[in-house]
Amino acid sequence: MHNLKDFIKKQSEKKKEEFLLSTSEEEMFSSLDSPKKILKSSTEGNINDTIITNNSTIINDTYNRNNNDTSTNNSNNNSTNNRNMESGGRYNFLKDIKDKNGNSPTSPNYDKSSLFISPSDLQTLSPFERQFWSIKKDYFDTVVFFKKGKFYELYENDADIASRLFNFRITDRVNMRMAGFPESSLDDWICKFLEAGYKIARVDQLDNMVSKKMKDDKEKILQRELKEVITQGTVADMNHLKTNDSVCTLVIHENTTNISDDTSFNFDIMLFDASTNKIFCKTFTDDENLNTLKTISTKYTIKEYISKRKYNFLKNFIKAEISTTTSDTNCNISSSSMCYGYLYNYMKYLKREKSLNSCQFINLDSDSSGLSLDSNTIKNMDLISTEHDKTLFKLINYCSTPFGQRKLMNWMMTPFGNYKEIKERQELIKIIGEKDIENIEKNMKELGDLERGFSKIRSGNGKFKDLKEIIKKTEIIIKIYEIIMEIFSDKINDKDKNNDNSINIKDRDGDSGKKRAKIYNETNLKETKHNEFINKIVEIKTGEKYQFINRTKLINFIKDYNLNYKIKDDEIVPGKNNSEEISRLLEDKKNIIKKFDEILEKEKIKLKCKEINYKNVGKEIFQLEVPKNINNKVCDQDSVISKNDTNNYFLVSSTKSCNRFYTTEIRSLISEFQILEEKIFQANGKLFNHAVSYFLKSEDLFFNIINDLSDLDCLISSVKFNLKIQGCVPVESNILNVENMGNPIYKEYIRNNYKESNNILILTGSNMAGKSTFMRSLCLNIILYQMGLNVLASKFECSVFDKLYSRMGASDNLRRGESTFMVELNETCHILKNATNRSLVIMDELGRGTSTKDGECIARAVLKKLEEIKCRVLFSTHYHNLILMKYSHGFMNTMIKGGRVVFLYKLKEGRCEDSNGVYVAKLAGVPEEIIKRAEVYKNKYEI
Numbered sequence: 001m002h003n004l005k006d007f008i009k010k011q012s013e014k015k016k017e018e019f020l021l022s023t024s025e026e027e028m029f030s031s032l033d034s035p036k037k038i039l040k041s042s043t044e045g046n047i048n049d050t051i052i053t054n055n056s057t058i059i060n061d062t063y064n065r066n067n068n069d070t071s072t073n074n075s076n077n078n079s080t081n082n083r084n085m086e087s088g089g090r091y092n093f094l095k096d097i098k099d100k101n102g103n104s105p106t107s108p109n110y111d112k113s114s115l116f117i118s119p120s121d122l123q124t125l126s127p128f129e130r131q132f133w134s135i136k137k138d139y140f141d142t143v144v145f146f147k148k149g150k151f152y153e154l155y156e157n158d159a160d161i162a163s164r165l166f167n168f169r170i171t172d173r174v175n176m177r178m179a180g181f182p183e184s185s186l187d188d189w190i191c192k193f194l195e196a197g198y199k200i201a202r203v204d205q206l207d208n209m210v211s212k213k214m215k216d217d218k219e220k221i222l223q224r225e226l227k228e229v230i231t232q233g234t235v236a237d238m239n240h241l242k243t244n245d246s247v248c249t250l251v252i253h254e255n256t257t258n259i260s261d262d263t264s265f266n267f268d269i270m271l272f273d274a275s276t277n278k279i280f281c282k283t284f285t286d287d288e289n290l291n292t293l294k295t296i297s298t299k300y301t302i303k304e305y306i307s308k309r310k311y312n313f314l315k316n317f318i319k320a321e322i323s324t325t326t327s328d329t330n331c332n333i334s335s336s337s338m339c340y341g342y343l344y345n346y347m348k349y350l351k352r353e354k355s356l357n358s359c360q361f362i363n364l365d366s367d368s369s370g371l372s373l374d375s376n377t378i379k380n381m382d383l384i385s386t387e388h389d390k391t392l393f394k395l396i397n398y399c400s401t402p403f404g405q406r407k408l409m410n411w412m413m414t415p416f417g418n419y420k421e422i423k424e425r426q427e428l429i430k431i432i433g434e435k436d437i438e439n440i441e442k443n444m445k446e447l448g449d450l451e452r453g454f455s456k457i458r459s460g461n462g463k464f465k466d467l468k469e470i471i472k473k474t475e476i477i478i479k480i481y482e483i484i485m486e487i488f489s490d491k492i493n494d495k496d497k498n499n500d501n502s503i504n505i506k507d508r509d510g511d512s513g514k515k516r517a518k519i520y521n522e523t524n525l526k527e528t529k530h531n532e533f534i535n536k537i538v539e540i541k542t543g544e545k546y547q548f549i550n551r552t553k554l555i556n557f558i559k560d561y562n563l564n565y566k567i568k569d570d571e572i573v574p575g576k577n578n579s580e581e582i583s584r585l586l587e588d589k590k591n592i593i594k595k596f597d598e599i600l601e602k603e604k605i606k607l608k609c610k611e612i613n614y615k616n617v618g619k620e621i622f623q624l625e626v627p628k629n630i631n632n633k634v635c636d637q638d639s640v641i642s643k644n645d646t647n648n649y650f651l652v653s654s655t656k657s658c659n660r661f662y663t664t665e666i667r668s669l670i671s672e673f674q675i676l677e678e679k680i681f682q683a684n685g686k687l688f689n690h691a692v693s694y695f696l697k698s699e700d701l702f703f704n705i706i707n708d709l710s711d712l713d714c715l716i717s718s719v720k721f722n723l724k725i726q727g728c729v730p731v732e733s734n735i736l737n738v739e740n741m742g743n744p745i746y747k748e749y750i751r752n753n754y755k756e757s758n759n760i761l762i763l764t765g766s767n768m769a770g771k772s773t774f775m776r777s778l779c780l781n782i783i784l785y786q787m788g789l790n791v792l793a794s795k796f797e798c799s800v801f802d803k804l805y806s807r808m809g810a811s812d813n814l815r816r817g818e819s820t821f822m823v824e825l826n827e828t829c830h831i832l833k834n835a836t837n838r839s840l841v842i843m844d845e846l847g848r849g850t851s852t853k854d855g856e857c858i859a860r861a862v863l864k865k866l867e868e869i870k871c872r873v874l875f876s877t878h879y880h881n882l883i884l885m886k887y888s889h890g891f892m893n894t895m896i897k898g899g900r901v902v903f904l905y906k907l908k909e910g911r912c913e914d915s916n917g918v919y920v921a922k923l924a925g926v927p928e929e930i931i932k933r934a935e936v937y938k939n940k941y942e943i
Contacts, residue, residue, distance in 0.1 A: 091175075093117045094156070100137070115140040127221050129175065135203060135226050142199040142229060145186070152189075152202075153180040165196055187239040190230060194240060200230045228461075229350040232321065233304030236274040236355065236461055238452040243301070244402035245409065246273045248280075249346075250297070250305040253338040263288040270339040271300055271364075276406075277355065277455040281339075282364035291374060291830050296364075298375040298384075299413050306342050355459040360703075371415040371786045372803040376827060380806045380842075381779050382745060383412060390745050392780060396789065398720035400444035403451035403706060404713025411714060415786035419732040419800050425718075425788025426729060432712075433719040435487045443480045444713055447473055451706050457692060458699060464572065464688060467695065471567045474558055477705060481551035484712075550705050557698045565691040571684065572691050582687060585680045592673050596622060599665060615660055622670055623652050623660035722790040730785040733797035736872065740794040743777040744784060747792065750905035752777075758888035760867060763876040763907075765892035766916040768923075770905040771876040772808060774892065775842045778874065779804060782840065801840045801872070805831045808844040821849030828862060837870040844876050856881060863887070883911040 093115065098104055100114035115137040122130055132155060136144055143161060145152040154162050159179040162168035168179035181189055190200050206223040233249035235241050248271040255266040264285050271280040280300075286292045304321045347353040378384065383392045393412055399405045416422045453470055456462045566573045574582050596614065603624060604612050615625040650662045662670075725744065735756055742751040752774055754761075763771050781791040785798060807827045824846060835841055846862060847855025856879040863885065866873045875882075883889055891912030893904040901919035918934050 112141045142201045144201045234274045251339045252307040294375040358458045370417040377806045398717040402449040407710040727790040727792045730796035737797040742792040752907040760873040760887040764912040769892035803839040806842040839871040
């Protein structure tokens with residue numbers, strides 16, 4: 001007879017590898033769930049009290065047992081390893097850092113992305129250390145997330161960064177400082193490190209100990225592989241982005257052939273948006289001030305740029321990280337596609353080149369048919385970003401979806417260039433505005449970022465939850481189409497009566513797959529007249545029966561998809577047409593579970609206890625849990641656990657109320673169960689890949705759906721904006737004529753009337769009287785007009801412009817060594833070279849950066865040149881001699897009351913010969929003594 005305490009003591013003395021302690025990695029890292037939890041802890045108290053309370057010995061031991069990565073044990077820190085360490089405990093190659101070419105950090109040629117480790121030094125490392133440093137040496141400026149079991153670990157300098165930024169606690173392990181977090185919070189930490197300006201390299205395990213055992217792999221450590229490197233400019237997962245805007249990497253290739261002079265540049269560029277898997281392309285000749293490149297950098301959020309060599313001038317206007325690249329002879333990229341070669345090389349370095357296979361190519365040259373807005377106009381008109389956070393885009397954006405917002409941004413940056421397109425959009429907005437669109441909006445909001453989610457699947461980075469979400473959203477899409485079908489039934493019937501105007505949607509859908517692989521014209525994606533928009537999604541059947549083309553195709557596709565794959569809560573279940581392998585494995589799993597049940601019943605009878613059950617603790621599954629009070633009673637009375645039984649029961653863990661055992665039979669069956677689970681896991685992986693491939697057969701359909709829904713979202717947003725602004729529908733006219741016009745962004749500003757009598761208006765008046773505000777208001781309303789939206793006015797008649805230029809304000813450019821006056825002249829020169837007789841030019845106080853005489857002469861000469869070009873011009877000035885020129889003249893009205901100037905902010909026809917600068921000085925609080933002296937000088941010299 002054995003006492004239970006003696007039995008437990010005997011079992012506890014067995015080798016550790018015979019059983020597993022209940023302490024697990026999950027318990028050690030339980031407090032390190034997410035950045036929010038970490039940051040909250042750091043503000044409330046000492047972060048060290050909330051993270052990894054176990055000492056390093058326990059950590060090492062637990063990692064060895066739970067991960068079975070035996071080379072990481074401290075016993076491996078033998079004399080061979082120590083020879084590679086300096087007395088301070090760090091590696092020699094970290095003491096004297098050099099890049100792969102032997103350059104030190106002080107060298108101008110130093111490559112911060114690489115670390116030199118000699119082959120001999122690499123061989124002296126333990127297998128695990130060698131595995132880590134073999135990767136880290138090629139990505140030395142990148143934070144490496146190294147997968148260990150259910151955790152990601154950071155070592156050495158990366159651990160230091162995590163500790164400094166986020167208060168991770170560092171623990172010494174295997175000669176390396178270490179910090180870590182659970183894999184469940186991976187997305188959170190990627191987002192945090194990216195936001196802090198770091199690149200992330202994700203290293204994953206290729207197998208686990210079960211699959212390793214299945215392959216009969218004799219290696220001591222698990223195989224790992226660098227899966228991807230994520231940079232700020234190549235973020236593909238929408239979970240890692242905090243903006244709905246397109247985030248791009250700019251790729252630049254300078255073509256030095258066929259350059260006529262030294263003051264121009266021939267560029268091929270690509271803008272790669274990894275989150276939507278789109279590549280925007282453009283070829284152009286730029287001037288010496290790089291105005292086209294500036295405009296592109298203003299329109300898009302550029303986080304990185306890639307080029308053959310470093311361009312110092314890009315630092316003047318692109319705040320992005322540079323990555324230089326070299327040609328890859330294996331790419332077979334022609335000289336005309338060097339940009340793609342650069343991008344391919346870079347993505348190959350990031351281990352993500354396969355994602356380029358599914359990219360869409362969009363030609364930015366197609367924008368040339370619309371209203372051109374340069375970088376100065378975008379900034380001066382506050383279209384997208386200002387210090388005061390008030391922008392035109394925020395004003396017009398009522399979109400329900402992120403992909404709709406991106407489409408609307410494109411509408412604003414590329415307004416229409418002809419009245420026909422403007423009128424067509426106005427009519428579309430009017431039609432939609434007459435309908436009840438509340439239910440459409442409600443359902444659209446549930447779509448989230450459908451475009452980025454779909455792109456993630458197409459790029460090969462999608463997971464089960466991503467596919468599940470897309471499939472789930474198809475129900476919402478179908479519902480949206482049904483709502484549209486119902487509310488537009490009258491227009492559909494109108495179209496049926498005039499069926500000759502219909503377009504062949506089937507033909508368009510049929511060749512879209514071919515078009516997708518080529519660079520296509522983005523203007524083809526814009527809707528045309530309203531009946532064609534209806535035709536685009538409606539197909540007329542016999543009689544009054546009608547269906548939406550994309551809706552019908554989507555319904556048919558989902559029916560077909562469910563025959564092959566069914567998406568359930570946490571798994572993909574093979575359908576009738578694809579079920580053989582998984583079904584067999586699942587049946588085998590049922591049989592093993594049945595055997596476990598039989599063992600349990602047998603143990604209940606043997607130990608005479610009905611309360612015995614299985615308990616899973618972490619990785620240790622099917623532990624036989626026996627209540628302690630029953631156990632003692634049985635042992636004392638009946639000697640159930642006899643001498644012959646002690647070798648068949650292995651204590652695994654215990655609590656105050658129970659002990660948990662394995663038997664030889666259970667351990668053997670667990671091994672079978674784990675191998676079967678691994679086979680099911682691998683089969684599910686194959687099934688998922690097949691399910692994704694099958695889903696992507698419909699990618700052309702989803703391109704059309706996303707495009708249709710983004711158009712619809714923008715049109716609904718336009719309806720809401722028009723209702724909010726309470727303005728008027730602008731119309732085309734050869735003469736600019738506006739009444740009660742205000743500033744759309746700042747509605748509280750005084751409204752004005754203006755009817756032109758000459759192409760050029762000279763605008764004078766006091767400082768701060770509202771000249772610049774009037775000009776900005778006109779420009780903003782013109783942009784709204786050419787987008788097809790209403791304007792803030794009671795009447796707005798205007799011609800359609802091809803380009804809108806603004807030269808307003810100036811400051812020196814220290815980086816380029818340019819004075820304020822030089823900046824003014826550079827901008828003016830750009831306008832004079834590119835303006836046409838269909839352009840609108842806004843110039844605010846040209847020449848103020850130099851002497852009065854020189855400034856006035858230059859302003860007069862520029863006006864004469866603009867007159868020759870025959871463009872429309874609004875020219876504000878304080879040079880009162882210019883009012884003698886034979887143009888239209890207006891001034892912003894003021895009045896002097898009580899010795900002070902009162903601004904009325906109203907535009908009046910005529911000339912103002914006094915800028916009232918002395919009165920403005922009084923408003924600024926200039927001392928009275930100086931004011932009086934200034935008045936004397938003014939009267940004396942008639943300034």
